[in-house]
Amino acid sequence: MSKRPRQDQTDQAAPEPRGSRRRRRTRQSLLDAALKLMAERGLEGVAINEITEQADVGFGSFYNHFPSKEAIYETLCDEVFERFADAIDAQLATLDDPAEKVSVALRHTMERARQHPDWAKFLIREGFSERAVSGGLSLRLIRDLDSGIHSGRFRDRDLLMQFLCIAGTTLSAMSTQQHLTRPASPHSLLVQARQIPTDHLGERLAETVLISLGIDAAEAAEIGRRPLPAVILHSPDKD
Amino acid sequence: MSKRPRQDQTDQAAPEPRGSRRRRRTRQSLLDAALKLMAERGLEGVAINEITEQADVGFGSFYNHFPSKEAIYETLCDEVFERFADAIDAQLATLDDPAEKVSVALRHTMERARQHPDWAKFLIREGFSERAVSGGLSLRLIRDLDSGIHSGRFRDRDLLMQFLCIAGTTLSAMSTQQHLTRPASPHSLLVQARQIPTDHLGERLAETVLISLGIDAAEAAEIGRRPLPAVILHSPDKD
Numbered sequence: 001m002s003k004r005p006r007q008d009q010t011d012q013a014a015p016e017p018r019g020s021r022r023r024r025r026t027r028q029s030l031l032d033a034a035l036k037l038m039a040e041r042g043l044e045g046v047a048i049n050e051i052t053e054q055a056d057v058g059f060g061s062f063y064n065h066f067p068s069k070e071a072i073y074e075t076l077c078d079e080v081f082e083r084f085a086d087a088i089d090a091q092l093a094t095l096d097d098p099a100e101k102v103s104v105a106l107r108h109t110m111e112r113a114r115q116h117p118d119w120a121k122f123l124i125r126e127g128f129s130e131r132a133v134s135g136g137l138s139l140r141l142i143r144d145l146d147s148g149i150h151s152g153r154f155r156d157r158d159l160l161m162q163f164l165c166i167a168g169t170t171l172s173a174m175s176t177q178q179h180l181t182r183p184a185s186p187h188s189l190l191v192q193a194r195q196i197p198t199d200h201l202g203e204r205l206a207e208t209v210l211i212s213l214g215i216d217a218a219e220a221a222e223i224g225r226r227p228l229p230a231v232i233l234h235s236p237d238k239d
Numbered sequence: 240m241s242k243r244p245r246q247d248q249t250d251q252a253a254p255e256p257r258g259s260r261r262r263r264r265t266r267q268s269l270l271d272a273a274l275k276l277m278a279e280r281g282l283e284g285v286a287i288n289e290i291t292e293q294a295d296v297g298f299g300s301f302y303n304h305f306p307s308k309e310a311i312y313e314t315l316c317d318e319v320f321e322r323f324a325d326a327i328d329a330q331l332a333t334l335d336d337p338a339e340k341v342s343v344a345l346r347h348t349m350e351r352a353r354q355h356p357d358w359a360k361f362l363i364r365e366g367f368s369e370r371a372v373s374g375g376l377s378l379r380l381i382r383d384l385d386s387g388i389h390s391g392r393f394r395d396r397d398l399l400m401q402f403l404c405i406a407g408t409t410l411s412a413m414s415t416q417q418h419l420t421r422p423a424s425p426h427s428l429l430v431q432a433r434q435i436p437t438d439h440l441g442e443r444l445a446e447t448v449l450i451s452l453g454i455d456a457a458e459a460a461e462i463g464r465r466p467l468p469a470v471i472l473h474s475p476d477k478d
Contacts (some may be wrong), residue, residue: 199400
């Protein structure tokens with residue numbers, strides 16, 4: 001919707017005393033550790049002491065920051081889905097064409113997934129959860145789809161399925177992007193054996209999705225390959 | 240490829256002594272229990288004693304059937320992905336049109352998912368794993384895509400992305416089908432609020448996928464709604 005200023009955490013606006021900075025760093029270490037572990041094994045597969053060990057923090061300090069394992073998981077979901085959706089939205093605000101909006105959103109998502117494998121794994125693991133499909137990332141995708149359908153830019157057919165197609169294809173492309181980072185993985189060997197190109201997955205994802213929305217194939221390829229504006233996505237690791 | 244006879248478990252062809260039948264029933268109870276639990280919580284989130292409790296079987300008998308938790312998980316993957324792929328393949332053998340093959344395969348998958356929620360949850364959870372994307376279900380889908388592209392039936396663009404689109408859209412449609420069984424779920428409320436129809440997801444999945452493969456929209460809708468031959472899919476629960 002409207003562009004938002006980035007300092008949405010109001011309690012961090014003033015110069016920060018040292019203790020508070022340390023406290024914030026510890027909290028972030030716990031979040032990074034939980035993201036890594038829960039991306040691999042889910043909420044149920046991870047114990048609090050594993051999180052504190054991975055974060056190199058005393059077991060007791062966990063409870064200075066989060067009341068429970070469920071609470072840190074909620075915070076992760078919020079960062080991975082909601083704050084990422086805010087960041088993407090800020091990028092899309094300057095664009096008018098719904099097709100370009102979809103393309104830029106998907107390519108940024110793939111790029112972030114490439115740079116942050118734990119984030120990507122978490123998103124893949126939780127991407128079909130009720131929370132994800134009913135949350136901000138989904139609602140904004142539906143909003144952009146809707147506006148493209150109303151303006152006549154996208155084919156007017158089955159909004160739910162078009163949404164599921166975009167969401168599912170993106171998750172599967174992210175997952176493949178991860179498998180392909182290991183050259184000897186079964187997936188890598190399979191595509192090598194068939195001489196299937198594996199580069200530019202973000203561009204190709206955008207192209208494929210745009211075609212499925214009714215954009216002419218040549219135009220979809222052109223939109224998918226436009227230079228992507230260099231952006232600073234809000235990274236939960238860095239604040 | 241070729242149609243296969245259904246009795247692929249040769250050791251079950253002769254009349255079966257009572258002890259062996261009981262043994263087989265116990266093994267199946269363990270598999271059903273593991274499927275249910277691992278669909279919810281994955282391999283890591285489930286302990287052997289939970290499987291035996293759920294199956295109402297003594298802890299020690301587990302090891303008469305499976306050497307480890309990993310072994311029962313392997314067997315489940317094999318049933319959910321490989322034997323299901325065999326069953327689908329047998330259904331497709333009588334069809335010539337690659338578009339109809341894809342449609343029938345996807346609709347059978349959605350129908351099975353509707354009838355067997357644990358099976359569907361397991362497939363959704365493991366669907367992006369390396370094993371799944373490199374296994375028989377994927378290889379056969381790639382084969383059918385390939386043949387449709389070569390015959391000119393499907394648009395000749397980016398086989399990998401077309402595969403990822405079909406696989407991802409199917410998983411997300413299965414997942415939505417599950418969320419929608421609970422009328423008060425966030426997903427159900429969301430689609431109700433927008434008056435989005437939620438019936439005939441299998442037909443609509445087939446239609447959407449065929450459009451993305453380059454089939455004309457009206458023809459895709461017609462193929463997706465053809466009467467589905469009544470079939471007996473090989474069910475791991477029943478043998």
